[in-house]
Amino acid sequence: MQQKYNNTKATLALAKASFRSITRSPSAVVFTLAFPLIFILVFGFLGSGGTKIDVAVDPKSDMQNPVIAALQKIPMIRLATNDTEQNINSSLQKGNYDAVINIQKNPSGLPAYFTNVTYTSASLDKGNILKSVLNELTYRLNMVNQVPAVTEIRASTVTGREYRTIDFILPGQLGFSLLSTGVFGTAFVFFSLRQNLVIKRFFATPVKRSSIVFGEGIARIGFALLGALFIILIGHFLFKFTLINGAVTVINMLIMALLGLIVFMGFGFVVSGLAKNESTIPPISNIITLPQFLLSGTFFSINAFPNWLQPISKALPLTYLNDAMRKIAFEGAGLWDVKHQILIMLIWGVVIYAVAVKTFKWE
């Protein structure tokens, strides 16, 4: 009557149960999907704008002139044509306007118009951009009907791949989502299963300890990878996130996500072992996740950090996951091209699982 006991069957039953449980757990859904999506939405809309220069037109200006018409055709410049003089002056001081422009017809003949520009020290850099825009514009307007005497510049620009904000933000958010899911999710689930004697009840069945760990792992990895896929697809179709080699890029990103997740789950196992009670899990987990959130190039490139901080950034596993993800998505790197990043993550994995084996508690 006794057939051979099948560990795979038990592992899959656990994976199924755990997956169901995760999808019904609000915190898992929030950490894996909602947080990264909110950041991506915010930065997706912020990033699509590029530089804008706000220029007010003095109400005393002559409006029927070619300069205004030309400025209106430049997408970078936002012209405000019906603001009051008082409002313009105060906005200029606050830097809400980058400059005011006043155009007057020349009553005494040529040049036909005088263009008076007032810049503000509150926004010098944009003032400088406007200055060169106006110089170029003036030159072009003045050249109408004239043949250049010395030389004419014929500039052209190579069309490059456009690097949007989303191309930087999405891999960072994805990495952070994997980090939170791996650390918080794993720590909470094993702690609570142990605390509530769920694991003890499992031990009264023929299931192996390894099946419990694998079953949980499969469910968490499955859920997180589905989340990652969802984030990538939303980014790609709504915000034009660059996937240079299409499906191959997505698969490479998911393989990196898997590797990252396994490393981060190791931290989760350690936390679940160290935590004395449920309320110590968030602080311990935050000690692991927050520095990586801030220093691993989630929001800004680590090149922007002061020199003394960079070695710390360069020691964190999330830095390498983010870096590899960006290279794969935007530059079309294959897995072999990011072997350096993979190697460092593997070293982290070996170290953290060695610690996890020491600290993990079943009862």
Next chain:
Amino acid sequence: MKNNRAIISVKNLVKNYDAFEAVKGISFEVYEHEIFGLLGPNGAGKTTTLEIIETLREKTSGEILVDDLDVDKDASAIKRIIGVQLQAAGYYPNLNLTELLELFGGLYNVNINPAEMLAKVNLQDKAKAKYKELSGGQKQRFSIATTLINSPKVIFLDEPTTGLDPQARRNLWDLIIEIRNNGTTVVITTHYMDEAEQLCDRVAFVESGEIIALDTPDHLIDNLVASGFERKKEVKKANLEDVFINLTGRAWRDN
């Protein structure tokens, strides 16, 4: 008990926690198809003894056979033929009863029909409920359902009626007797002597890690009476619990 075949035999079981001797060399046998009670105050070593037989805890020394399988060598084979209800076990979070039973089916490698299992413990209406939403009696009945998944030869119930109201308690007794009548041996711990007297075929009294008496409830009572013991108050034909049940009805209360 026509054939007194021992399905569990415990010989000289010792369990030490550091310097503390929780179990001091106890021996007893549980016969096939009986309801066997381990009685005794808190901390007497009942749960420890049970958990060692259930292969959940290491023993210090002694010999234990469950259906001729040795706990030292055949722990996983033993786990397949026993059902275990722990005193305070929890269940996997966020799952309903049907899903929990499917999970246990997987853990035991058996195909079960969750609805049938729930019907056995009269919880068919709660198939979609979560464990934490159940009342105390329902929780215990569900725990017992999880012990029956692998059609075990022996089930272990650790204080299953603690904290239940009289109706729920009697309802659980009926369930336990039914399980025994279907051919499963039951080992139970309890603090309630009326429960042991009604339910158990034989009981062992455990005190400070030793068995101080082991017999059928009838014999133990007769022996005490024969030694000249008398109750201070004359026993009436009914007690207050009978009055309670008579007034409030025997029907199961779910709320």
